Amino acid sequence: MIKNKTKMPVQDPDIRNNNFLEVALGYDLKLAKIEASRCLDCKNPRCVPACPVNIDIPKFIKEIENDELDEAYFTITRSNILPSICGRVCPQEKQCEQACIVGIKYEPVSIGALERFVGDYALKKQLNTIENIKDLPYRVAIVGSGPAGLSAAASLRRMGYIVDVYEALHEFGGVLKYGIPDFRLPKDIVDKEIDNTKKLGVKFHKNVIIGMSLTIEQLFNEYNYKAIFIGSGAGLPKSLGIPGENLAGIYYANEFLTRVNLMKANRFPETPTPVKIGQNVAIVGGGNVAIDAARTAKRLGAKNVFIIYRRDMSSLPARREEIDHAIEEHIDFHLLLNPVEFIDDSYQVKQVKCEIMELGEMDDSGRRRPVGTGKYKTFEIDSCIISIGQSPNPILKNVTPNLKVDSKGRIIVNNYQTSIPGVFAGGDVVSGAATVILAMGAGKKTAIAIDNYIKEKVEK
Ligand code: FAD
Ligand code: SF4
Numbered sequence: 001m002i003k004n005k006t007k008m009p010v011q012d013p014d015i016r017n018n019n020f021l022e023v024a025l026g027y028d029l030k031l032a033k034i035e036a037s038r039c040l041d042c043k044n045p046r047c048v049p050a051c052p053v054n055i056d057i058p059k060f061i062k063e064i065e066n067d068e069l070d071e072a073y074f075t076i077t078r079s080n081i082l083p084s085i086c087g088r089v090c091p092q093e094k095q096c097e098q099a100c101i102v103g104i105k106y107e108p109v110s111i112g113a114l115e116r117f118v119g120d121y122a123l124k125k126q127l128n129t130i131e132n133i134k135d136l137p138y139r140v141a142i143v144g145s146g147p148a149g150l151s152a153a154a155s156l157r158r159m160g161y162i163v164d165v166y167e168a169l170h171e172f173g174g175v176l177k178y179g180i181p182d183f184r185l186p187k188d189i190v191d192k193e194i195d196n197t198k199k200l201g202v203k204f205h206k207n208v209i210i211g212m213s214l215t216i217e218q219l220f221n222e223y224n225y226k227a228i229f230i231g232s233g234a235g236l237p238k239s240l241g242i243p244g245e246n247l248a249g250i251y252y253a254n255e256f257l258t259r260v261n262l263m264k265a266n267r268f269p270e271t272p273t274p275v276k277i278g279q280n281v282a283i284v285g286g287g288n289v290a291i292d293a294a295r296t297a298k299r300l301g302a303k304n305v306f307i308i309y310r311r312d313m314s315s316l317p318a319r320r321e322e323i324d325h326a327i328e329e330h331i332d333f334h335l336l337l338n339p340v341e342f343i344d345d346s347y348q349v350k351q352v353k354c355e356i357m358e359l360g361e362m363d364d365s366g367r368r369r370p371v372g373t374g375k376y377k378t379f380e381i382d383s384c385i386i387s388i389g390q391s392p393n394p395i396l397k398n399v400t401p402n403l404k405v406d407s408k409g410r411i412i413v414n415n416y417q418t419s420i421p422g423v424f425a426g427g428d429v430v431s432g433a434a435t436v437i438l439a440m441g442a443g444k445k446t447a448i449a450i451d452n453y454i455k456e457k458v459e460k
Contacts, residue, residue: 087116146174148427244342278382
């Protein structure tokens with residue numbers, strides 16, 4: 001038995017922190033087969049229930065081992081329409097790989113890397129899922145083209161529904177497109193996997209904000225949709241609420257990443273949208289979004305990029321792999337610090353003052369609570385990117401008063417249905433900021449609930 005995971009080749013850290021090309025380069029067939037041979041093909045595989053969309057993991061891994069790569073692709077896409085995306089960005093270490101039996105004694109099977117290998121093989125070969133769809137006479141509208149919307153759309157289309165996806169932005173994919181940077185998830189991969197959903201017959205409409213361009217009522221009454229799925233995500237950034245937060249040079253991570261990912265600010269002046277960050281950039285927060293912002297700032301040419309986080313290294317919520325990659329790329333971590341004030345020179349941020357923290361009792365999240373010490377430390381900065389969380393955008397709620405949300409603006413659902421009959425919701429807009437695969441799992445389960453609803457309430 002090979003004890004360790006087969007290493008995936010990566011770009012050299014000192015080269016990659018100057019470019020936006022993908023960091024991890026993927027397995028070739030030889031490496032994939034070596035890694036596949038580590039799977040025990042368990043009778044009761046613990047990896048499958050640990051996957052939010054229940055991919056038949058041992059089956060597709062065995063198919064790789066047997067050189068049956070087309071079959072491996074069909075096995076995965078029966079449960080997950082976006083394997084190249086999920087293979088790259090899912091937190092497998094907390095899901096399928098955490099449950100893998102091999103992991104009890106050695107390193108678990110690299111399930112994510114194998115999924116990515118199969119997805120990329122299929123994209124190169126232009127393989128499509130084989131479908132035999134029998135059309136039903138019912139229309140369903142999907143609000144948002146992120147992972148939740150895409151997964152709900154594909155599942156409903158496969159059941160035979162006529163499905164339209166409405167997206168507020170000018171590109172499809174949600175966070176996959178505007179949030180996660182190219183060096184982790186190249187945008188042509190996202191486009192190609194979305195194309196597979198289009199090939200199922202799902203229709204996509206861009207630049208349509210449901211709640212502004214069209215209302216829920218119009219979708220039902222004028223467009224004759226029998227059900228609506230809201231997968232509008234959690235794109236509204238949280239603020240620190242400290243003095244100086246509106247100074248020039250202060251960004252929220254979503255805006256900063258959107259400027260680079262969607263508006264290609266890294267190519268300014270070739271593109272019209274600039275992003276000015278200077279040489280010393282502070283990032284506030286410790287999640288995946290903060291790490292993405294830090295690594296993006298480094299690639300834009302900043303000399304000193306550092307994370308400010310109020311707990312210790314072991315409490316960082318970001319994926320371990322991303323933290324390690326950031327350290328290799330010379331991102332610094334200033335821990336146990338909490339920003340309390342931004343200080344300016346002629347309205348341009350120049351310093352961030354932080355309180356030094358220490359860890360106290362456990363809090364509700366199971367981590368030790370950061371407690372202020374009354375001592376302070378100040379950093380010289382040219383810009384700061386705030387990344388302390390997101391909540392759902394209130395646009396839709398504001399024009400749809402009977403849509404019930406909780407105190408954090410998340411849509412309340414009961415068995416995937418909202419307070420409005422026939423309107424369902426899933427993904428970050430229900431759970432708050434979470435993960436791609438949880439959003440996809442929610443989309444898939446909600447599709448079943450919509451199918452049941454239409455069969456019970458509409459057909460009768
Ligand atoms: P979203 O992806 O947010 O998609 C919602 C879509 O709805 C958007 O396109 C939005 O424009 C559209 N929309 C909103 N309102 C309307 C409206 N009124 N009308 C029409 N359209 C509307 N997760 C991981 O698993 N791994 C990672 O590595 C990872 N990294 C991340 C990095 C960043 C920078 C960010 C921000 C998030 C990251 N996540 C990661 C989280 C993950 O991307 C989200 O949990 C996931 O995308 C949620 O999917 P969703 O479909 O619910 O929402
Ligand atoms: Fe293979 Fe691990 Fe799943 Fe067992 S638990 S089938 S070893 S991937």
